[in-house]
Amino acid sequence: DxxxxxxxxxxxTEMGQEVTLRCKPISGHDYLFWYRQTMMRGLELLIYFNxxxxxxxxxxPEDRFSAKMPNASFSTLKIQPSEPRDSAVYFCAxxxxxxxxxxxxGPGTRLTVL
Amino acid sequence: xxxxxxxPAALSVxxxxxxxxxxxxxxxxxxxxxxxxxxxxxxxxSLLLIQSSQREQTSGRLxxxxxxxxxxxxxxxxxxxxxxxATYLCAVRGxxxxxxxxxxxxxxxxxx
Numbered sequence: 147d148x149x150x151x152x153x154x155x156x157x158x159t160e161m162g163q164e165v166t167l168r169c170k171p172i173s174g175h176d177y178l179f180w181y182r183q184t185m186m187r188g189l190e191l192l193i194y195f196n197x198x199x200x201x202x203x204x205x206x207p208e209d210r211f212s213a214k215m216p217n218a219s220f221s222t223l224k225i226q227p228s229e230p231r232d233s234a235v236y237f238c239a240x241x242x243x244x245x246x247x248x249x250x251x252g253p254g255t256r257l258t259v260l
Numbered sequence: 261x262x263x264x265x266x267x268p269a270a271l272s273v274x275x276x277x278x279x280x281x282x283x284x285x286x287x288x289x290x291x292x293x294x295x296x297x298x299x300x301x302x303x304x305x306s307l308l309l310i311q312s313s314q315r316e317q318t319s320g321r322l323x324x325x326x327x328x329x330x331x332x333x334x335x336x337x338x339x340x341x342x343x344x345x346a347t348y349l350c351a352v353r354g355x356x357x358x359x360x361x362x363x364x365x366x367x368x369x370x371x372x
Contacts, residue, residue, distance in 0.1 A: 179359070189349070189362050202359065237303060245311070247353070249294060249360060251304040 150252035152238050158258045164226040167255045169238030170219055179249070180213055180223050181237040189237075195221065196243070228259045262287045264352055266363035273340055274371050281335040281366045283350035288331050290352045294360065295324055295335050297346040304349065307335070340370045 151170040159165055171178045179194040193203040198215045206213070210229070215221040225232055235256050241249040263286045273279050283293070292311045296304040308324045310317040310333070316325040323336040333350055347367045351360035 188364050191359055194359055239304075246309070247292070248306055248309040249351075250306055251296075253303045 150238055150240055150250055152236075152252035152255050154255060155253065156256045156258075158260065159228055160260050161229055162227045163259075164224065165228045165232075165257060165259075167223040167236050167238075167257070169221045169223070169252060171221070171238070171240030172250055173219070174242065175240035175250075176218070176243050177241050177247070177249075178215060178221050179239040179241075180221070181239065181251075182234045183237060183254075184234045192223070225257075228257075230259045233257055233259050262290075262352060262354060262361045264350060264361050264363035266348075266350060266366050268366060269364065270367040270369075272369045272371060275340060275342060277340050277370075278336070278338050279340055279368070281337070281348050281350075281368070283333040283335070283363055285331045285333075285352050285361075287354070288328050289354065290328060291355050291358070293324075293326055293333050293350060293352045295322075295333075296349045296351065298349060298365070299346045307348075337368075340368075342370050342372060345369050 153168045176197050180192040181189055183189045192205045193213045195215045213223045235254045237251050237254045239249050239251045241247045265284050267282050294309045295307040298304050308317045310324050310326045312328050321338040326333045347365045349365045351362045353360050
């Protein structure tokens with residue numbers, strides 16, 4: 147398996163622009179997680195899905211952030227409009243349900259908002 | 261609310277030394293605990309998953325132990341190498357369907 151796939155790997159945009167981050171989880175994993183990592187705040191969980199349904203979005207910082215999972219193999223995290231304080235590395239991760247639910251991370255998207 | 265602490269925040273050791281990284285959590289009702297490493301500018305790589313019913317788990321030079329009742333886990337690295345230099349994070353899960361709660365990590369440097 148190719149692991150969790152994220153695109154783009156790097157994104158530089160200007161304040162006010164819309165940003166869309168993409169994730170393909172590992173095949174067969176029914177949980178998908180979006181995290182954000184910064185030096186100041188460390189690793190933060192933004193939202194997670196089970197069987198394509200959002201379960202907990204309490205970590206989503208503002209209404210400017212939204213996430214969707216239209217099918218089992220694709221999810222997006224959208225920021226509209228983007229602000230400089232959104233600059234961070236965004237990770238997607240996935241795991242199976244059940245007893246052995248080891249979580250695997252993607253390589254991340256480094257977002258810079260100017 | 262579960263809180264996960266890792267001490268020390270940073271550690272430097274000479275190559276070949278055995279070392280222990282510590283992880284503590286406030287709520288002992290966990291389902292499992294996972295150790296990750298993160299290289300600079302990279303994603304998190306899963307090292308070991310230890311279930312709440314297990315006392316330890318081994319992979320190569322790595323050994324993770326879990327004492328659920330005292331809220332502690334340790335990651336033992338034998339015969340450290342410069343390639344082991346990275347940040348190590350532990351994370352606990354409260355149930356089969358719940359999210360991971362991460363510690364802040366220990367930054368390890370293994371010197372020649």
